[in-house]
Amino acid sequence: DIGNDTSYIFTGLDLQDGDRYYVNVRATDLIGNLSAVASSNGFVVDLTEPNVSSISIPTATTVPLFEDLNLAFTLSEPVLNAEVLTSAAITLPPRTDYTLVDSTTINVTVYAPFTSGDEISFTIQKLTDRAGNMGTTQEFSYPISYLADYDLDGSIGVVDFNEFVTGWSNKDLERELGPVTGSAPHLIPNRDGEYTSQDGMAFYYMWHWYNGQAGKLQAKRLPLIGDELGINYTNDQLSITPPKDAHGSEIIINYPQDQIQILSRLNTSYDGIAKSLAKTDTLTGQVLAHTLVEKENIIFDLDVRSRQEITIQVSYEFIDKGNEMIGSGFIDYILTPIPTEFSLKQNYPNPFNPITTINYDLPKDAMVNVMIYDILGREVKSLVRGVKEAGYHTVTWDSKDNAGSLVSAGIYFYQIQSKDFVKTKKMILLK
Ligand SMILES: [Ca+2]
Ligand SMILES: [Ca+2]
Ligand SMILES: [Ca+2]
Incomplete structure (x- = not known):
């Protein structure tokens, strides 16, 4: 087909993906003269799928x-x-x-x-x-991150609480949350450019959703960082002293709920937002509190139901203004219950032979005498004499007098004497 373009279809070629191929053409005229070889620019075989x-x-x-x-x-x-x-x-x-x-x-x-x-x-x-x-x-x-999880760590913790309250106080709209629709954790925010109670509610919903999950109220075995925890108590308050530069805290306390109840206090700051958020489970004996502190102590209310020593577990974390952790730890803390008033209890058993038990309560450290008298008012035995610590005390009498001899059956009196309290009760020794 001399002088004309032509085409040729190749079949059965085993072309490899990514290789470049060239077409070379050489012509022969009727006499048999060979032309020079003409080459194409080549082409690449593409058999791979894009991704x-x-x-x-x-x-x-x-x-x-x-x-x-x-x-x-x-x-x-x-x-x-x-x-x-x-x-x-x-x-x-x-x-x-x-x-x-x-x-x-x-x-x-x-x-x-x-x-x-x-x-x-x-x-x-x-x-x-x-x-x-x-x-x-x-x-x-x-x-997608959780609403109010400012530090993107997947939890709604004290750092987030600090961020929210700081944002609220500074009217920083970057930290605004609400109003919201839907239910936690899948709240749908629709920010309105101002801080109102709706923003507080949005935080509260998220905080309670996260901290209400199973296991969140369990005291954590945190490493000791910083000073040991400053902790004190009276008969109805537990007080924790944060380190000097603390700005926020997480305290989790686990307690034997049949011996004591420990409740957080909800503090409200001057501009109406909570300075403390707490979750309490009185059935299992657990309380978690996130508190923003300004040099004041963190207070828990106590309802002590035992006269015995009570061991509670406390885990704590403190952060500074910049959300840096400045202290943490985990302690077993022993509370010695302190009564609210002086008291002398009825002895037991009563009547008795020959041993009986007498309980007395001291709301503060005191110089104390506990004496036994006979029915004529004569001193039989000095049971206790000296300074005793505040607390619930127990003493037994074995029916022996000051000389060590067993006394005869009959009515006896026992008396407690201290600076602020004197009380006498009657008991009967049977033989
Ligand atoms: Ca391809
Ligand atoms: Ca967080
Ligand atoms: Ca708002």
């Missing part, structure tokens, strides 16, 4: 709730077409824009705010390269 080779933010990274999410999906090769679908686990898909840039990058923007604790997934599909190969569908997911 996403990297993403600007690694998948599974927690995404802040209030920031638009911008992602760049880099493709393994140029494509002619790409499609992105967005979905959310909890709510409707958020509004999304995407563009294909230079055939090799898909830029995606998803518009905040999202739903607290949601998860956003991107489906990348119909990636089509210039050879017409279409990639398989790929999916990438990102968890």
Whole structure:
């Protein structure tokens, strides 16, 4: 077909993906003269499907709730077409824009705010390269942070409490939360540019959702950092002294609930927001309190129901203004119950032979005498003489007098004497 273009179809070639091939042509005329060889520029065989080779933010990274999410999906090769679908686990898909840039990058923007604790997934599909190969569908997911989890650690803790209250006090709208709709943890924020009780409620919902979960009220075996815990108590108050630079605290106390109840106090600051958030489970004997402190002590109310020593577990963490941890620890702390007033109890057993027990209560340290008298008022025995500590005390009498001899059956009197209290009771020795 001399002088004309022509075409030829090759079949049965074993072309390799990614290799470059050339077509060489040489002509022979009727006499048999050979032409020079003409070569094509070559072509590359493309049998591979395009896919996403990297993403600007690694998948599974927690995404802040209030920031638009911008992602760049880099493709393994140029494509002619790409499609992105967005979905959310909890709510409707958020509004999304995407563009294909230079055939090799898909830029995606998803518009905040999202739903607290949601998860956003991107489906990348119909990636089509210039050879017409279409990639398989790929999916990438990102968890959304929880509302009020300012430090993105997955918990609503004392740092978040500090951030919220500081934001509220400074009218810092970056930290604003509400109003919200829905229920915790999947609250949907719709910020209105001001701090109102709705913002406080949003924080409160999230705090209670997180700290109400199983195990959150369990005292933690935290390492000792900083000084040992300053702790004191009276008959109805436990007082913890925070370190000098403390600004926020987490205290968890576990207690034997049949011997004592320990309750947090809810303090409210001058501008109406709580300075302390607490969760108490009186059935299992657990209390957790997050408190913002200004050099004052952290107070718990005590309802002591035992005369015996009571062991409680206390874990504590203190942070400074900048949310840096400045102290932590875990202690077994022993409380010696202190009565509210002087008292002398009826002896038991009564009547008795020959041993009986006498209980007496001292609300403060005191010089104390406990004496036994006979029915004529003569001293029989001095049972206690000296300074005794505040607390519940027990003494027994074995029916012996000061000389060590057993006394005869009959009516006896026992008397407690201290500076502020004198009381006498009667008992009967039977033989
Ligand atoms: Ca390809
Ligand atoms: Ca947090
Ligand atoms: Ca608001």
